[in-house]
Amino acid sequence: MNVRTICLAVLYEGEASGYEIRKQVVEGDYSYFVEASFGSIYPALAKLEEAGLVTARVEVQDGKPSKKIYAITATGRREFLDHLAEPMGEDQYRSEFLMFARFVTELPRELVAQRLDERSADIERKLTDMQHMLHKNSAAQDCWVMGFGRACLEAAKHYIDAHRAELVDIARSGDRAEAAE
Amino acid sequence: MNVRTICLAVLYEGEASGYEIRKQVVEGDYSYFVEASFGSIYPALAKLEEAGLVTARVEVQDGKPSKKIYAITATGRREFLDHLAEPMGEDQYRSEFLMFARFVTELPRELVAQRLDERSADIERKLTDMQHMLHKNSAAQDCWVMGFGRACLEAAKHYIDAHRAELVDIARSGDRAEAAE
DNA sequence: TCGCACATGTAACGTGTTACATGATTAG
DNA sequence: CTAATCATGTAACACGTTACATGTGCGA
Numbered sequence: 001m002n003v004r005t006i007c008l009a010v011l012y013e014g015e016a017s018g019y020e021i022r023k024q025v026v027e028g029d030y031s032y033f034v035e036a037s038f039g040s041i042y043p044a045l046a047k048l049e050e051a052g053l054v055t056a057r058v059e060v061q062d063g064k065p066s067k068k069i070y071a072i073t074a075t076g077r078r079e080f081l082d083h084l085a086e087p088m089g090e091d092q093y094r095s096e097f098l099m100f101a102r103f104v105t106e107l108p109r110e111l112v113a114q115r116l117d118e119r120s121a122d123i124e125r126k127l128t129d130m131q132h133m134l135h136k137n138s139a140a141q142d143c144w145v146m147g148f149g150r151a152c153l154e155a156a157k158h159y160i161d162a163h164r165a166e167l168v169d170i171a172r173s174g175d176r177a178e179a180a181e
Numbered sequence: 182m183n184v185r186t187i188c189l190a191v192l193y194e195g196e197a198s199g200y201e202i203r204k205q206v207v208e209g210d211y212s213y214f215v216e217a218s219f220g221s222i223y224p225a226l227a228k229l230e231e232a233g234l235v236t237a238r239v240e241v242q243d244g245k246p247s248k249k250i251y252a253i254t255a256t257g258r259r260e261f262l263d264h265l266a267e268p269m270g271e272d273q274y275r276s277e278f279l280m281f282a283r284f285v286t287e288l289p290r291e292l293v294a295q296r297l298d299e300r301s302a303d304i305e306r307k308l309t310d311m312q313h314m315l316h317k318n319s320a321a322q323d324c325w326v327m328g329f330g331r332a333c334l335e336a337a338k339h340y341i342d343a344h345r346a347e348l349v350d351i352a353r354s355g356d357r358a359e360a361a362e
Numbered sequence: 363t364c365g366c367a368c369a370t371g372t373a374a375c376g377t378g379t380t381a382c383a384t385g386a387t388t389a390g
Numbered sequence: 391c392t393a394a395t396c397a398t399g400t401a402a403c404a405c406g407t408t409a410c411a412t413g414t415g416c417g418a
Contacts, residue, residue, distance in 0.1 A: 001275065001277050001280060002376095002377075002378090003377085003378075005280075009280060009283070009284070012284070012287075017397075017398090018397080018398070018399090019396070019397050019398075032274065032279075033274055033275060033276035033279045033280065034275065034276075034280065035273070035275065035378090036378085037378075037379060037380085038379095038397095038398080038399080039378070039379060039380070039381090039399090039400085039401095040377075040378050040379075042398065042399055042400085043378095043399085043400090046399090061396090061397095063386075063387060063388085063396090064386075064387075064395090064396050064397070065384095065385070065386065065387095065396060065397040065398075066397075066398090067396085067397060067398085068397090068398075081284070081287055081288065084280070084281050084284055084287075084288060085288060085292060088277040088278055088281060088296065089277055090303065091274065091275065091276040091277070091278050091279075092216070092274070092275050092276075093213065093214055093272065093273075093274050093275075093333075094182065094214060094215065094216065094272065094273050094274075094275075095214035095215075095272040095273075096182050096269040096270055096272070097269055097272050098213075098214045098272075098326050098329065098330075099182060099186075099190060099214065099215065099265070100265050100269060101322060101325055101326050101329070102190070102322050102323065102326055103190070103193070103262070103265055103322070104322055105322060106193075106262055106265075107262065107265060107266060111266060115269065122271065140347065140351050141282060141283050141284070141285055141286060141348070141351065142283065144282055144344060144347055144348055145279050145282050145283055147340065147344065148279065148282070148337065148340050148341075148344075149279075151336045151337065151339070151340040152274075152333050152336050152337055152340075154336070155332045155333050155335070155336030156329065156332065156333055158332070159328065159329050159332040159333075160329075163325060163328065163329075166321065166325060167322070167325055170321050170322065183404095183405075183406095184405085184406080198369075198370090199369080199370070199371090200368070200369055200370075216406095217406085218406075218407060218408085219369095219370080219371080219407095220371090220372085220373095220406070220407060220408070220409090221405075221406050221407075223370065223371055223372085224371085224372090227371090242368090242369095244368090244414075244415060244416090245367090245368050245369070245414075245415075246368060246369040246370075246412095246413070246414065247369075247370090248368085248369060248370085249369090249370075
């Protein structure tokens with residue numbers, strides 16, 4: 001999913017500036033399944049405006065810098081929905097953690113234990129964050145999406161916790177540290 | 182995780198040509214959490230050779246084109262393990278499916294039902310594939326990684342199946358098709 | 363005979379990230 | 391006084407994908 005489409009998605013639900021879109025994408029409900037940074041959002045919005053899929057107006061604020069608020073047009077809405085209706089690509093999962101897991105036999109035991117615990121804690125934190133978000137956001141679809149994310153994260157955490165020992169046991173024992181730096 | 186590191190990972194477990202690495206990455210056990218294509222693997226291998234992290238030898242075959250078999254060096258192994266021991270980035274999940282789910286209220290009901298069923302079937306297929314791979318591959322770490330993948334996929338499928346109706350119910354009912362093309 | 367599997371590589375292209383440039387206000 | 395938040399934008403750079411170029415042998 002490219003940044004262009006992500007911008008349309010955010011604007012579909014209401015006006016926003018580039019700054020605000022980025023915030024929603026990085027910190028908000030979208031953050032678990034899409035990605036975008038300033039350097040891609042601003043050019044994308046400029047092109048969307050050029051193409052007539054969004055309109056822009058400048059809002060002067062006192063104290064804060066002026067912002068450029070974008071709103072989606074009818075054409076923009078149609079294009080976005082058309083895109084959603086097209087056959088979807090598969091979800092993709094990219095994991096350094098699993099690569100790490102595949103090579104535990106080559107890595108020191110304490111490091112393996114540490115990383116597994118960190119990962120478990122990271123997931124726990126994400127689950128808590130999600131719970132907070134769920135309270136603010138009450139639209140049924142958003143709850144569904146959060147529920148999906150929660151189900152997957154919980155499964156991952158349970159697996160890591162339940163099978164921690166198996167990996168730690170096959171990791172390199174005490175001898176001098178591999179990969180010391 | 183960049184292609185360079187992925188190549189080192191595959192070569193860590195044994196010699197391979199660029200073609201074979203790509204096959205393992207696209208069809209093999211790695212396919213669920215990394216990605217790489219020819220256009221990135223061949224240049225990456227050339228650079229790795231230049232840097233002395235792998236060595237290459239050409240093997241002439243009759244009937245088939247000659248292949249260039251790469252092997253990892255001691256330096257390559259060390260560099261790879263050093264990389265694994267460094268703090269890891271978070272796993273990332275990118276999903277067009279969840280974007281679709283967030284906008285079901287704007288999409289025709291039949292399409293929503295169809296996509297949910299497709300997704301459920303896709304996951305089922307992946308789970309079966311994984312089961313086959315698990316039989317070939319018996320190293321404990323590989324089983325652990327597969328088990329992790331299976332746990333997550335199963336959770337996702339269960340969620341989709343159990344909450345299918347909730348999404349379908351809030352999708353656009355019968356009126357003229359949105360996003361017609 | 364057509365297309366696929368094997369096999370390597372390059373070039374054009376797209377897309378996105380990081381860092382830089384700029385600047386005011388507010389909270390610690 | 392310092393860092394963070396608000397706010398927009400550009401340019402250099404990294405990275406990877408897609409398509410192209412090339413060629414053989416095998417099975418349908």
